Amino acid sequence: MSEPSFLPEARAFRLRNARVPAAFLTGGVPAGAPLDGDGCALIDIVVADGAFAGLLPAGGSPEALPAADLAGRQVWPRLVDAHTHLDKGHTVARTPNPDGDFPGARGATTADRTRYWDAEDLRRRMAFGLACAWAHGTGAIRTHLDSQESAGEGALRDQAATTWAVFREMRTAWAGRIALQGVGLTPIDAYATDYGRRLADLIADSDGLIGGVTRPTGGLHGGALAEIDALLDRLFDLARERNRDVDLHIDETGDPAATSLDAVARATLRHGYEGRVTCGHCCSLALQPDAQAAATIARVAQAGIRIxxxxxxxxYLQDRQRGRTPRWRGVAPVQELMAAGVPVAVAGDNCRDAFYAYGDHDMLDTFRAAVRILHLDHPLAGAPALAGPVPGEMMGLPHAGTIRVGGPADLILLPARSLNEVVARSHAGRIVVVAGRPIAARLPPYEALTGEAAPW
Ligand SMILES: Nc1ccnc(=O)[nH]1
Known part of the structure; x- marks a missing residue:
């Protein structure tokens, strides 16, 4: 990630012969630009004063401007990670998940949160995660923030206040580098209580989104349909009163009886909240009978819900039993959702915590894994949209995850020519450009988490 000698220092310059997936060119592919078999356009990019000033077919940019020739290498926008948990990150060493499954993750997280999460601990781990994301070329992040009421003497209320205060501090500190959004995470039952109203106020005062985890309606976890409808009504009322969008954790289970996605779609329509609701996970949808899943997907499309x-x-978490090889990849039926016109984004979720032991806040790595796990290939052309323009639009950020005239010249320059070469390698040698200049940042060493000196 060193400064490339070939990027001109001028106020205005050109990147010649850049190969850009058409999915990122949301203002349209420049007329006459050749497209390859994976839907990538060969273009010249004009940058002026840190913004995209022109996109032209390769060879069409003004000769008078200084230029760097990318010789057909891939140029991507900075990517968008629309669902993370920065507050939990990098806790895996001190509080491991004993079984690697979902119940183990919840138990370990509660233990870790109760024991360690003061402002300083949150600040150190969140700053580390953001520094990783920055060096990898992520331009916008939405993070869920554990906000449930804690047991004991006002402790729960204090946790949410502490966490959201650190989040607001981080959002200010990183403004201009990474756009940050926060979502409250609590079992949605909380919104029926006095605590829930105070939490909704805290979220609104922090310019965040109302969120939570819906309980599966029946099956493993119990709970009646009428009950979830009433709880969702309460949540949507609180959101509407505060003019907040909604982002929920939905049906993250292999139990096909978990059908809260359909309940959320019905609630969205009931409350006229079309276009303002995002649902994450939706795993059980993949295991429901085809006709049932299709009916839910149609309602999700009608309600303008993003997935x-x-x-x-x-x-990692689904279909895990010690001594038994998993038979299911655990993912939502993404291809069926997209075929029904539902916008689908891919995101990183947890990083080195009880819910996921690995990860590095690298959206390019998440994208590459998503291609493999979800079969977003043959052809690859549509896949980049899930990591750029779709989550950017989801976050309400008009230019994030796109390369279009007027947007900030934020780019990832990749030592790869085709989408195949992007997906095949991990690309430690990428160059991240922000406002037209390469950033010098390197990945923070793990020693930064513990305050030790790094040997090199
Ligand atoms: N997948 C997840 C569910 C709930 N909380 C998390 O941090 N992660």
Whole structure:
């Protein structure tokens, strides 16, 4: 990630012969630009004052401007990670998940949160995660923030206040580098209580989104349909009163009886909240009978709900039993959702915590894994949309995850010519460009988490 000698220092310059997936060119592929078999256009990019000033077919940019010739290498926008948990990150060493499954993750997280999560601990781990994301070339992140009421003397209320205060501090500190959004995460039952109303106020005061985890309606976890409808009504009322969008954790289980996605779609329509709701996970949808899943997907499309799939974490947590090889990848039926016109984004979710032991806040890595896990290939042409323009639109950020005239010249320059070469390698040698300049940042060493000196 060193400064490339070939990027001109001028106020205005050209990147010649850049190969850009058409999925990122949301203002349209420049007329006359040749497209390869994977839907990538060969173009010249004009940058002026840190923004995209022109996109032209290769060879069409003004000769007078200084230029760097990318010789047909891939140029991507900075990517968008629309579902993360920065507050939990990098806790795996001190509080491991004993079984690697979902109940183990919840138990270990509660233990870790109760024991360690003061402002300083949150600040150190969140800053580390953001520094990783920055160096890898992520331009926008939405993070869920554990906000449930804690047991004991006001402790729960204090946790949410502490966490959201650190989040607001981080959002200010990183403004101009990474756009941050926060979502409250609590069992949705909380919104029926006095605590829930105070939490909704805290979220609104922090310019965040109302969120939570719906309980599966029946099956493993019990709970009646009428009850979830009433709880969702309460949640949507609180959101509407505060003019907040909604982002929920939905049906993250292999139990096909978990059908809260359909309940959320019905609630969205009931409350006129079309276009303002995002649902993450939706794993059980993949295991329901085809006709039932199709009916739910149709209602999700009608309600203008966006779906976020978290393939690395779902594959890790779902269908896990000690001594038995998993038979299911754990993911939502993404191809069927997209075929019905539902916007689907891919995101990283957890990073080195009880819900997922691995990860590095690298959206390019998440994208590459998503291609493999979800079969987003043959052809690859549509896949980049899930990591750029779709989550950017989901976050309400008009230019994030796109290369279009007027947007900030934020790019990832990849030592790869085709989409196959992008997906095949991990690309430690990428160059991240922000506002037209390469950033010098390197990945933070793990020693930064513990305050030790790095040997090199
Ligand atoms: N997959 C997840 C569910 C709930 N909380 C998390 O942090 N992650």
């Amino acid at each position: 976020v799939t978290l393939p690395t974490v779902n594959m």
